[in-house]
Amino acid sequence: MFGRSKKFMKFNLGTVAVLKNTKKEKSENHRNAAHTRRQRGYHWEDTIVKRFNSAENWNAFRLGSPSTALPDVLAVNTKESTIFTIEAKSGTTMSLPVPADQIERCLKWINTFDIYKKRKVILAFKFLSKKRIGLGTYESRELREFYKVWDTSIEITNCSCTYDGKTFAQINEERTEVNLEDYCMPFKTKFRTSA
Numbered sequence: 088m089f090g091r092s093k094k095f096m097k098f099n100l101g102t103v104a105v106l107k108n109t110k111k112e113k114s115e116n117h118r119n120a121a122h123t124r125r126q127r128g129y130h131w132e133d134t135i136v137k138r139f140n141s142a143e144n145w146n147a148f149r150l151g152s153p154s155t156a157l158p159d160v161l162a163v164n165t166k167e168s169t170i171f172t173i174e175a176k177s178g179t180t181m182s183l184p185v186p187a188d189q190i191e192r193c194l195k196w197i198n199t200f201d202i203y204k205k206r207k208v209i210l211a212f213k214f215l216s217k218k219r220i221g222l223g224t225y226e227s228r229e230l231r232e233f234y235k236v237w238d239t240s241i242e243i244t245n246c247s248c249t250y251d252g253k254t255f256a257q258i259n260e261e262r263t264e265v266n267l268e269d270y271c272m273p274f275k276t277k278f279r280t281s282a
Contacts, residue, residue, distance in 0.1 A: 172208050186245055
């Protein structure tokens, strides 16, 4: 009887070890995925900054991580009295979300700099040339970029942009299509900007 208990204990300990390893692998996969998403985000922000800085009379800066309550990018053209705060989103999904608090912090920044005549919150979406169809599985697609101007007449809310360029807001817990203006950026892009 005692021998059986020992075997049972060994079996259980083995099962626990397997479960721990599986949990550890899942946790590591989530960490790797989060790291990849952050790297994509940094790269997209950096690309936007470089494009602005290559355009005449523009200066742009990456402002830091989301925890610092700053927009992703600040772009300024003093000659034309223009300031943009930009939230940059990139990914492999069919829809890219922007949380309400990120739109709100962008609006606070442009409202602070009221010396500028033209002040806009730009939502910059980049749909990468591969679409995720499963865990670690992708298929090729056309790379697309959209630059949408946040409509200040809309209540600040979570919003998203789809791969075909449609924008949606979460209003009264319902997903509602909103027509955010496409903005023609002051730099050339080799990628498609509208669907």
